[in-house]
Amino acid sequence: MDTLRGAFTLLSLLFLATSTVHAVNYKGPSHVDEGEPWSIECTNVQPKDEIIWTRNNESLEPEILKDDLSIVTKTRALKSSSISAQEARPDHAGRYKCTNNSEEAFPLFVISGNMFRVLSNESVPLTLKCGEATSKDVVRWFKEKHDLLAANASEEFKKLQEFITVDTTTGTLVIKNETNEVLGNYSCTLNGVSQEFKVVPKPTAVLPHSTTVIEGEKLHVVCNGKQSPGVKIIWTFGGKNYTKSSDRVKLSIDKDRGINGAVLTVENINMSDRGDIYCRVSYNWTDRIPIHRAEAKILLRVKDKLAALWPFLGICAEVFVLCAIILIYEKKRNKAELEESDTDQSPDTKPTPNKDSDVRQRK
Ligand SMILES: *[C@@H]1O[C@H](CO)[C@@H](O)[C@H](O)[C@H]1NC(C)=O
Ligand SMILES: *[C@@H]1O[C@H](CO)[C@@H](O)[C@H](O)[C@H]1NC(C)=O
Ligand SMILES: *[C@@H]1O[C@H](CO)[C@@H](O)[C@H](O)[C@H]1NC(C)=O
Ligand SMILES: *[C@@H]1O[C@H](CO)[C@@H](O)[C@H](O)[C@H]1NC(C)=O
Ligand SMILES: *[C@@H]1O[C@H](CO)[C@@H](O)[C@H](O)[C@H]1NC(C)=O
Ligand SMILES: *[C@@H]1O[C@H](CO)[C@@H](O)[C@H](O)[C@H]1NC(C)=O
Ligand SMILES: *[C@@H]1O[C@H](CO)[C@@H](O)[C@H](O)[C@H]1NC(C)=O
Ligand SMILES: *[C@@H]1O[C@H](CO)[C@@H](O)[C@H](O)[C@H]1NC(C)=O
Ligand SMILES: *[C@@H]1O[C@H](CO)[C@@H](O)[C@H](O)[C@H]1NC(C)=O
Numbered sequence: 001m002d003t004l005r006g007a008f009t010l011l012s013l014l015f016l017a018t019s020t021v022h023a024v025n026y027k028g029p030s031h032v033d034e035g036e037p038w039s040i041e042c043t044n045v046q047p048k049d050e051i052i053w054t055r056n057n058e059s060l061e062p063e064i065l066k067d068d069l070s071i072v073t074k075t076r077a078l079k080s081s082s083i084s085a086q087e088a089r090p091d092h093a094g095r096y097k098c099t100n101n102s103e104e105a106f107p108l109f110v111i112s113g114n115m116f117r118v119l120s121n122e123s124v125p126l127t128l129k130c131g132e133a134t135s136k137d138v139v140r141w142f143k144e145k146h147d148l149l150a151a152n153a154s155e156e157f158k159k160l161q162e163f164i165t166v167d168t169t170t171g172t173l174v175i176k177n178e179t180n181e182v183l184g185n186y187s188c189t190l191n192g193v194s195q196e197f198k199v200v201p202k203p204t205a206v207l208p209h210s211t212t213v214i215e216g217e218k219l220h221v222v223c224n225g226k227q228s229p230g231v232k233i234i235w236t237f238g239g240k241n242y243t244k245s246s247d248r249v250k251l252s253i254d255k256d257r258g259i260n261g262a263v264l265t266v267e268n269i270n271m272s273d274r275g276d277i278y279c280r281v282s283y284n285w286t287d288r289i290p291i292h293r294a295e296a297k298i299l300l301r302v303k304d305k306l307a308a309l310w311p312f313l314g315i316c317a318e319v320f321v322l323c324a325i326i327l328i329y330e331k332k333r334n335k336a337e338l339e340e341s342d343t344d345q346s347p348d349t350k351p352t353p354n355k356d357s358d359v360r361q362r363k
Contacts, residue, residue, distance in 0.1 A: 033110075050099065054100065090110050118201075131190045135170065185197070214308075
């Protein structure tokens with residue numbers, strides 16, 4: 001039996017080895033917000049290839065041992081493996097490979113709070129500094145991968161140069177005007193090290209004025225507004241602040257806009273949940289500049305579970321009262337009729353004897 005199985009695996013190995021070259025596939029989100037969980041799965045790894053995860057060609061063994069990263073590997077006809085972390089850190093960014101016998105790699109970007117530069121009329125001009133550049137250093141600036149100083153820069157970037165200047169003596173980039181054109185992703189390189197920036201508009205928060213939830217049902221609110229992925233949202237519900245899900249309060253991603261924590265749901269709403277709910281947004285909460293923050297408020301009203309039943313019960317009560325009135329009236333009328341017929345009978349009966357007597361008298 002064992003020899004048979006051995007022969008079979010050998011055959012399948014041979015088959016795989018001689019069949020077409022397999023490309024390793026990677027799956028997972030390429031951009032994650034700092035603090036959010038992430039996971040990369042590699043599939044289609046040939047059995048002869050050992051699964052060794054690396055980032056930028058460096059071993060991840062120390063981080064795996066420290067429990068910062070975890071790996072799950074499955075072996076079937078082809079191998080697959082997943083690497084994941086509970087909380088993304090800026091140093092998690094890089095090119096991941098699950099085997100060194102393949103060219104493919106998966107680039108992971110971690111969007112961190114300190115990449116953001118908030119543009120508002122009060123922060124213009126905005127100066128981006130590339131590391132600790134000195135006048136001797138050559139700093140290159142890019143926007144969405146386009147070299148801003150290249151002589152052959154596209155028309156679009158020539159237009160951009162109206163609003164942006166690069167100070168070659170200090171290596172800094174200065175954004176002079178608050179226009180939509182200057183928003184986006186910038187990067188600079190200094191001595192082979194690159195740094196990323198995201199220039200975003202001042203965030204805003206928008207909530208409807210109020211919402212009504214029936215007791216026992218679920219609350220669902222979305223914090224809308226001008227927000228870019230990576231913005232940090234703090235919700236206040238029932239006097240408590242939430243940045244993460246906890247018990248019946250769940251914060252989740254707004255998939256349409258890619259904003260983590262923009263959706264608040266609370267199960268099993270009860271009467272004591274009535275009150276104001278806040279959503280507060282900022283790219284960096286340790287940054288104390290108030291103009292870089294925004295908040296919105298919604299009033300939660302809770303409706304009695306029986307509320308829908310009250311009109312029906314009211315109608316029932318009305319019908320009952322009407323029936324009672326009719327009944328009482330009918331009873332009274334019957335009684336009155338009876339009495340009436342009693343008094344009616346006497347005059348009817350009396351004349352007869354009278355007539356009789358009359359007749360008698362006539363006789
Ligand atoms: C990783 O190694 C490959 C080839 O071995 C090389 O082409 C690539 O530049 C290296 N990547 C990094 C980030 O060092
Ligand atoms: C791939 O990893 C194996 C095992 O660690 C090592 O022996 C081999 O030299 C590595 N190959 C390359 C191209 O880095
Ligand atoms: C937040 O802003 C402060 C003050 O501007 C800065 O020192 C810090 O590095 C920023 N932190 C993050 C995570 O962006
Ligand atoms: C910035 O814009 C706000 C309204 O958007 C305005 O109230 C404020 O005066 C402006 N500040 C400056 C310095 O222009
Ligand atoms: C600009 O020139 C560089 C090299 O000089 C070239 O790599 C790049 O593709 C050119 N870009 C455009 C938009 O022509
Ligand atoms: C940009 O802002 C400067 C002042 O900072 C102003 O002089 C210039 O006209 C503005 N340019 C545009 C195109 O709005
Ligand atoms: C900036 O980069 C993000 C990914 O980090 C991407 O989703 C977005 O479209 C980029 N912005 C622009 C203006 O290209
Ligand atoms: C919640 O956050 C707000 C705004 O940052 C703050 O004023 C308030 O004290 C916080 N409440 C609690 C209970 O931490
Ligand atoms: C409403 O729910 C909260 C949280 O589950 C609980 O603490 C509170 O006692 C409940 N109030 C009522 C009236 O049931």
